[in-house]
Amino acid sequence: MSERTSFVDKESSLALHGFAIALFLFVVVRGSVLSFLLPPFEGWDEYQHLATAEYVYLNNKFPSIEAMVPKPMWDYLRSTGHPDESAKQLPELGVRNYRGEVWNQAMSAWVLPSEIETKDLKAQRLYQAQQGPLYYYLLAYLKRGLSPIAYQPWADTARFVNVALYGLSLVMWVYILTLTSNRRRYSTNNIRMSMVLAALCPLAIYNAARVGNDVLAIFFASSAILLYYLLLRAIIDSKSEIQWKIIGGSC
Incomplete structure (x- = not known):
């Protein structure tokens, strides 16, 4: 089995967590500034995403594409x-x-x-009604603490939540790459450089700083991948022959 990065070493663990926190804060600050500077509806299909969530908010059901x-x-x-x-x-x-x-x-x-x-x-028409409903139900729920006509604060809040979710997604990828990397092939510095480049990507941060369902999908996908590798790591570390064979390994 290849040598893998361990979270046991206290110094390495603190450095990893510190980098993850710094990366998250950088993304949140950068994305928040960008979302503040972007005019209303500047993001792709922003008015459509808001309108679809508004339909859910008003009717407590998801619209058809003809709505x-x-x-x-x-x-x-x-x-x-x-x-x-x-x-x-x-x-x-x-x-x-x-x-x-x-x-x-x-x-x-x-x-x-x-x-x-x-x-x-x-x-x-609400052509974004072709999308899955989860994001729009969450967005409608987000509005319940605001005035029914407070559309701009609602949009600003939705943008900020997306930025935070994107930051958390990048943090999860720090741990995913750390869990799966081989020290001799992919150093800690390479992992950090990759994630910094991802945080600096203009198109990615622009996509995060708008009202849209893309970031939620990225967040859930990143969460699933991280949980999979954590489970896999737990099975491997348990040194259980039966569990190891279940995932197709050999002792």
Whole structure:
């Protein structure tokens, strides 16, 4: 059996835990600053994720893909600018982009709100309803401590929770790599460098600093992998011939 990193050594263990804590704090601070700087709805499909959770919050059930963005959100969506792709999805709601323009579907062009007449307001379908429901139920539960119309604080809180979950996911990967690495092939410094690079990746932290279900999936997957290796390590360390054979090993 290859020599593996041990958590028994007190000095190594303290260094490992210290690095994990520092990594987590770095990700949380960096992600929180980014989420604060990002305008509302700047993240991919943010308004859709919020609207799907709002539907769950209002109706206590998960929407079908034919359901529409809930009407109580309309004023909030109209009150602030959107990235172009988001505003293009909601022209019949009179949603503006960051430049204050509205998408005119007939002209396929951006125009000033005064140049277009919005008669019957109509919103977009909840296409994020094709996703699994867990994230949206959790997001709806998160809103229960806020005012029903406190959409921006709700979105900011959801962004922060995602950042924290991403930080915890990276921490778990510190331990996963430590558990599975061979000292002679993959040193502690290499593990730390890999995780620092992951924490510095602009696309990854941008994805974490938005309202979306990706980070929750990463968190659960990381948790499952860590638990698997901890269980595997416990079985190996138990030196039980029967348990070792169950996982396909040989004594």
